[in-house]
Amino acid sequence: MKQYIVRPVTTGFFSGTLNEIKLEAFLNEHAAQGWKFVKSIHETKKILGIFAREAHFVIFERDV
Incomplete structure (x- = not known):
């Protein structure tokens, strides 16, 4: 059986830009923790309007 989690990564409007170093650390x-990136x-x-x-x-998954 698989277990899934969804985690948001936001950018723009005061939250900054997507940074490859931060994304890699994420x-x-x-x-x-045993999670595998899925999508x-x-x-x-x-x-x-501006x-x-x-x-x-x-989306991450791991075996339960």
Whole structure:
């Protein structure tokens, strides 16, 4: 049986940009807990018609 978790990684509108070093640390942190990266879903939203905020929903799985 598999267990799944979904973790958001957001960028833009005061949260900064997506940084490969931070993303690598994020993935390694979850890998150290036994999670395996499965997929990422990307979403972009406009805020106040000016700013863009991006969210990456990162999906991990592991055997139970």
